[in-house]
Amino acid sequence: MTSSIQNSRILLLSLMLIFGFIQLNAQVTNILSGEVSYISGQNIYVKFSSTQGIENGDTLFIQQNSALIPTLLVTHHSSISCLCNPIGDLTFKVGDKIIGRIQSPEHTILTPTQEQTTIDEDLNEQVLKTTIPEQTRPELKSKVTGRLALSSYSNFSNATDIDYHRFRYTFSMQSQNISNSKLSAETYISFSHKLNEWDVVQENLNNALKIYSLALQYDFNKNTSLWAGRKINPRIANVGAVDGLQFQKSWNDFYAGAVVGTRPDYMDYGFNPDLLEYGAYIGHNTKSGNGFAQSSLAFFEQRNNGNTDRRFVYFQHSNTLLKNVSFFSSFELDLYALENGEAQNTLSLTGLYLSLRYRVSRQLSLFGSYDNRKNVIYYETFRNYTDEILQQASRQGFRGRITFRPVKYLNLGVDGGTRFREGDARHTNTLRGYTTYTRVPGIEASLTLSANLMQTSYLDGQVYGARLSKDLFQGKLFTMLNYRMVNFNYVNTSSKLKQHISEIDLSYRFNKKLYVSVNFEATFQEENMYNRLYLTLRRKF
Template sequence: MNKLVFAALLFIAQFVSAQDKSFEQRTGRISFVTSQNIYVRFESTNGINKNDTLYIADNGKFKPAIVVQYVSSNSCSGLSVTNYQFKVEDAVIALVKKVIPPSEEIISEKKITQTEPNLTPSMVEPVKVTPLPFMRLNGNISISSYSNKSNGPSSADFQHWRVNFSFDADTIARSPLFLSSYINFSYRADKWNEVKNNIGNALKVYDLALRYEFTPATKLTLGRKINFKTSSLGAIDGIQFETSFKKFVVGIIAGSHPSFTDYGYDLKMFEYGGYVFRSDTLGTVSMQNTLGVFNQTNNFKTDRRFLYFQHTNNLSQSLGFFVSSEFDLYKRQKGVDKNIFDMTSLFAMCSYNPSSWIGFSASYDARKNVIYYETFRTFADSILESATRQGFTARVNVRPLNYIWLGVNYGYRFSKDDPRPSKNYGVNFSYIQTPLFSSTLYINYNRIESGYVTGNYYGASLAKDLFNGWVNLTTGYKRVEYKFASGTTNFFQQIGNVDLSWRILSSLFFTASYEGTFQDKQTYGRLYVSLSKRLSN
């Protein structure tokens, strides 16, 4: 802020004496726009200095637009001081004091008029820094209700409330300070006592962090944040520092892991480590690699030390590859600490899309099972996911006609803990803009065969946009048939659902969904209602 005030005073002082001085009007073009800086390209930046003001032309007047922060030989960047939404190739004007050689001091009044106008203070608006709190703001706030009703004596009826708040703000008070947040407050109405005993049973903070950018290459993050270069670590409560030079990015992390019981703050789960990231590009081929070492503790005693590696590449516009792995470096066995090198996690995926009508993908997943702190998945969906996520998976997607998609997938898994290998396969069909109803039709089938369960999963849905897209109506049907190897009673369900989405205003949305589940002797009804407001500037 002090820099902007100084720039304003400097500008006013310059133009008080502008009656008898000559300025050169130099036009540049916007080359790049980020959440913090606007980058401008000139033929030359001679005469443009830090804290100078750049302008946009509006009805014959020059309005202040950008205060320069960084200058190179033919470009500069700075902070916006206007509400104008800059776009690439927009024209920006710099008023540079003209240096007149002694041999050219006598110039006719007529020649000056023909080449460029005399600039006077009345032609240029003084710098007025609008005190906007944020350069860019994105967020969402919503309240929703999830009600369950059953006719079975063993299933209790309940109502579940959920309030969600997410908020991202860039350049707070025109400073290099950024804020991000994602917070949920979720509870069952009949279990409010559990919330009063421990608010962590309802309050889940998935993201709440401040980031300060010293320069575009160096930044410091404080709070709870997932680092996407080391995403397998999950959220980190603490400090994350990152700086880049040439093709390398170096990061240091120190903090703690959220509690496994209620996802609250737990200093005893202290962890620290660092990583190196490198990005390379050659023509259309790009490649990114991340290598990191981390030490995780439990009650401040080393619980796990591991090496993390992640690789991404695009060998061509149609071929991509991703791999993520972890190697344990430490093990405590019978009270003795040991250094080891043991792969404990691996995920690899390759995709190939030779044309717009066909695509192939294959993946191998040997990661641990996912823990959900919140989920609306049904029992049938959970079984399907646990049987199909791990192991080897291959998929083919074909578009035989413009509005028709057909997909086929196959999965295979064998673990030493499984009595026999598990297999799953499925097919799905999508038809966009069906002839009779101008709607989207989706049909899918999945078959799972494992040592614990064998079953079929059928599904179909039809979605229709109404009132020029302001309302969307979806109806669907599912049929689930599971047979368990342990002698448990076979599982059979028929599920029907109706979903309504209504965009009340451009940033206000209402959603209502009903799902009915029907079994031989028991039925369930679930009603979901939500009202959400999008936040932006």
């Protein structure tokens, strides 16, 4: 055992030395929280505040302890909801919490015009395009920015007497250099509840109140900072929020940091002092005439009631040093395993992602990616689920995309991919083609026609759509009409699903600070009609 520990330490030290000259700009792993909004036969509807980053064929999860158990397969999605089929024998009820996992850059709220240009981009590609080397902090100057948003989501139909209404309030604020001092603060808080279900809030406030960020920052100088509180560090975003202390120092193009604290509770996202974690990271960036290169290496240990839960190291690199070429890569290694009750120091690749984008010309662009991820095991937290999780093979996926602009205002695109796991009856294959004309004569609107073909272990499906959008009143009013026709044939049964889905979106900006939007979606299925209404009022300050 001693020899094994020493070998692991030597290997880890070697990794640190090898990658000690590189830097982090982490790709954020977003955990999307949604809930079951409606159930119709084998169809499960899941509502999110936004489904950006979720694709047809993706898997959604439920959370048991801190394990994410795959439960639903996305067969179709709109801007705020997903139509899913269950995986396995689990049963669902309206209000069940559902988890989606996507990889994306830092949380941003897209304006309608921004969404038009980015919705078809791979999220990892967006990371490459938006990531730039960090600049030094300017001279001390007090600045406060924030956002208050109120939203409601309603689901009602003629197929049931039970309507569903949910309200959500979010508040975010950043206060830099309070009173021109070295002290700054940030917070991001949400509160949500269902109509006539206040007893759920009273039972446990954390069922409704979610504190995603609440932290103070003190800058000793331009290169040295200390955070205290709950914060997602963009340098180690894969770790998620940390309740504790985070220290970082930079010099020239290098930086390094250390973290000690606890993880949020895996059941209600509250404070849990039993989930101790600590780690360190180091990184470097380079900028040249063609672009930049950024890399990082981080080591973390996570515990539960004093026992090792997980020990891992991850590396990440992105660059645009070659002209017209963007490259991104990341991998994650677990260094700890528990076998037959005995701790083992071992190496296990739990995540690998590679993507490459090549802009052949102003008219033609190519993209490809490879994704291989395994279920992450927290040995103490999972405990009762470890055997089941160990039997689940890694998920692998390939994806490619071609975009072409033959003439002004006309965009053509084709993307496709395949995903598979050992034991699947067949691979999940998707193929999508679209054409967009951004200046339709006479109405000066943007028109997109699309076709989606998918094949999974459970169904063969086609989704055809048309989307028309236009800015009015000098960009103050964004309007969108969307229609989709869904045709699903289930492989193992004679069941079929045919739907017609209509959607209208109106978003109005009164000024730079006040914004309101209305989104209505109607789904027609045989004799039934399902309606979803989403309202948002947002105020910046």
